[in-house]
Amino acid sequence: MIDFYKNVKSFMKIGTVHTDNNVFKLHYKVTVILIATFSVLLTSKQYFGEPIDCDVEQRKEVIDTYCWINGTFILDDTLINYRTPGFGPAKKQSTDVNRQTYYQWVCIVFALQAVLFYLPRYLWKVCEGGRLKQLVGEFGGPLTSDKWNHAAKDKLVRNILHDTYAHKVYTIRYCFCEILNFANVVTNIYLMDWFINGQFSTYGIAHATYDIINPMNRIFPKMAKCTYYKYGPSGDIQWLDALCILPLNVLNQKVFLILWYWLFILLIISFFCILYRAVFMFVPIFRIYLLRAQARKLEGKKAKFIVKKLSYGDFFVLYRVGKNVNQNVYREIVLSVYDYLAARGTTYKHFVQDL
Template identity: 55%
Template sequence: MIDFYQSLRTLLRLEKIHADNNVFKLHYKVTVVLLLGFSILLTSKQYFGEPINCHIGKTDISKDFIDTFCWISGTFTLKKTINSKNLPGLGNPFDAKDSEIYRHFYYQWVSIAFGIQAIFFYVPKFLWKTWEAGRLRLLIGDLGGPLISDQWTSARKDTFVKYLVNGDCAHNIYMCRYCICEFLNFLNVCFQIYFMDWFISGHFSSFGLAYASYKDVNPMDIFFPKKAKCTYRNFGPSGSDEEHDFLCILPLNVLNEKLFLVLWYWLFILLAISSLCLLYRSLFLFAPKFRVYLLRAQCRKLEKKKAMLIVKKFTYGDFFILYKIGKNVDPTIYNEIVASIYAHFTMKGSCKNFPRDDEV
């Protein structure tokens, strides 16, 4: 297992060229590593032993058989005894109505569910990696380091400028694909919360709040019982029905309750951050003044009117590429690129309708 955790470090490896942002990385790096780590931890019998252990009492039924039967068929706790100090959730199930019973079927699938969730969180990254196809890496090349490369020449600078000012709206498609992936990240978080809510019978969405505010009954004892019951029905020697009631211990739920609590907080934090990211992207797309602010934040000595001109002449896709370049190259190189773009527009006579402060 230690070797596996060392292999997960590759997902957290720092990249030289960043074609996405930090919020995107929270989805496909941090969350994927978190979920895969949970999944592997739950399957490590060397630390937590068998996932279920049932007490069969005086019976001729095999204990291994009952353990396996109760593992695959699920267990349950009784609502009417959940507040009991002596063996809470246990009691006689045969005279209880179905609505008075908490049934637990999720625990067989927790590690698999975490693994599937990890795949879903990586899908938007896979799409973006496929669509992006290393374009930014090819464009920036060896200019992504902290030092100015010897390869940075006037010819290289002219190539940058020509590429950016002659995009012919192709960069709009590039950015639209990125926006689709960001929106998929947001939808995926919403779906995962809904999926977890269904997975543990409608209790996940309020799990963290219920745990933070409980006074008498710990919700973890309801959703993740450590002691539960299992009923086995069989035929007796004369063909009559026989019902056997067994007490089962679920040691993995000691760990499950902590993992689900961490996951609850993380998914809702991630949902809030992703919502803010969509708001930021909306301003980026539909508010030119916001793009002027972003450009001047990257080029702190850039005059406002120059920034306004560049934003006016660039499509949102062209500006997106320019902004990504600014996130990956040395500030000195980026300032030269921006200055050359401004010079290109002025030399072409494109600034005769120079924007006023209230036009952008």
Template identity: 50%
Template sequence: MTTEFLKTLKPFIQLEKIQTDNNVFKLHYKATVILLLGFSFLLTGKQYFGDPMDCDVDERKEVIDTYCWIYGTFTLKSSLKDPHIPGLGHAAEYDSTTINRHNYYQWVGIVFFIQGIIFYIPRYLWKTWESGRLKFLVNGLESSEESSEESPPPAPTFFQNWKDGTKSRLVTYLLQGQNNMHNIYTMRYSCCEVLNFINVIGQICFMDWFVTGKFSMYGIAYTTYRLYKEVNPMDEVFPKITKCVYYRIGMSGTQEVRDALCILPLNILNQNFFLILWYWFYILLLISLLAVVVYLLRAQTRSLDKKKSRIVIENITYGDFFILYKIGKNVNPILYKELVEALYEQIIGKEPFYKNIPQSTLIDA
């Protein structure tokens, strides 16, 4: 079973040769999906932690275990601060004012799996919309991790192919008036980035609803508990020992109410899984918000003349700029520098563009 699970994670672990998105995007469809599927695998792997619930009863144990697992258990609010038996004890009556009901733990493994699928949806949409366009544009020009401005130039045949026509074809492609197509390409990517951001917000809200309003402040409540010794949110949301009320017919034919103490070993995992997800979702929310900020061309052209870069940016559409930025993320830095300079030369040589550029800027450049 472990081997089969690792095979399912292979597409998320392996590195891609052509980078069509950014590292923040990868945190959504790689890191988060692996995290959620891993948690789901551990919770549903019965061979690791045995039965999900084990109740202390004298008779019909399997039936009562199943009954309490299906209909849920509860803990007492009045004894949550008890360091020995948090949430246990006796109460005059069991209602919403005196108890916390726990009837969601049986769905946690399934929910994690579904969440993993939802986090992958923006990636699936982008792969469908992108359709290998960037791979076609930079085929044979990919940069390696070792490439840098100080590194030796590419092999002669590689560099000659670039000189013989690849550079001119890219320049023509970027300036031949496909602005609307490039803008649509960019809007689709931006849509996926926004979906990632909205998805994180939605997942936080859903988790809060799922655990009856205890998730949105779960991490803060845990930190406060550690500092001030208040109610442990882990025992409040995911108790390891709970109470279950079931009914039976006594010897006299009357209905009897019985209590059972039930041990939930999986909540040892749930306590920590939800704490990890709380921190991860809020970190992901923050960096996803930052990711929707427009990327600057200068981030990829630090070694280029700034005025030349500005002229290129001012005379191409945002869609063209986005395509150019993505090319810069994938090609050898030396070749990318030449590409931007070739675009500059082509732009100032064209009458429509030339009129829009101040003469003083051209002289200084």
């Protein structure tokens, strides 16, 4: 457990250059660590012992293994009728059997979820290729570097403005990864819904609004039945009803509830992030407000001129540079961009050709 948290600490380490935003980090840092923590807890016998313990007098180890592999069940009709929910002498023809066959797969599914949530980050790292780090160089960080001078500023500005097409591709790839993050959350909600028999998508709402039957006891019962079959000496089938205790479901009840709230919160945040990106891409006046907010005390006419002359790709790169350098340094960069654009005429294309 200690080694796990050491790995988490190294994973949470914040780099010097930020190539993505905080919403992106919620997906590949917070969510991955949350799911990995759940997986470690569910696989730790140190805290919860054996995953299943059936109350039988004969062939206990065999029956425990059989019930773990083949699953258990409870009787829906008895959830509110008896002191021990899920059990009782209800008639089979009038009782719906609710089976639980997913216990042994929870950790594997969590591992798959962690991979899915890290996938957009991996794709973005491959597509980004360290471009922003090369661009910012040693000038990243909250402090002004001693090597920051006119020549360094001139070189940085030229690098920002020299390749419009590459910057457009860079921006489109980033937007695609943000859309992939949103699609990933939706996919994981459907995955978990399928995994626990269509009961995950409404799990949090059902728990918050239940009156009599707690959905936790129905989806993750702490005690359940298991029917074990074997052949007797004469060849007849003999069956044995076993009462099984499922200690892990004490944790599963809470883990899946936390996961439900987190995924839906992340879904809402990711949706608004996509809306923000769409406005960023297609509404120039919004970019003007962003530039003035990022480069403080920048005159409105200068901000409007820069946004008008820069493509959305060039502006995105310029904006990402502003997230990684000192505020005073960034203001100097923006003013230099304005001077270059103003000095090279009214067409940005002509300016780039002269560089």
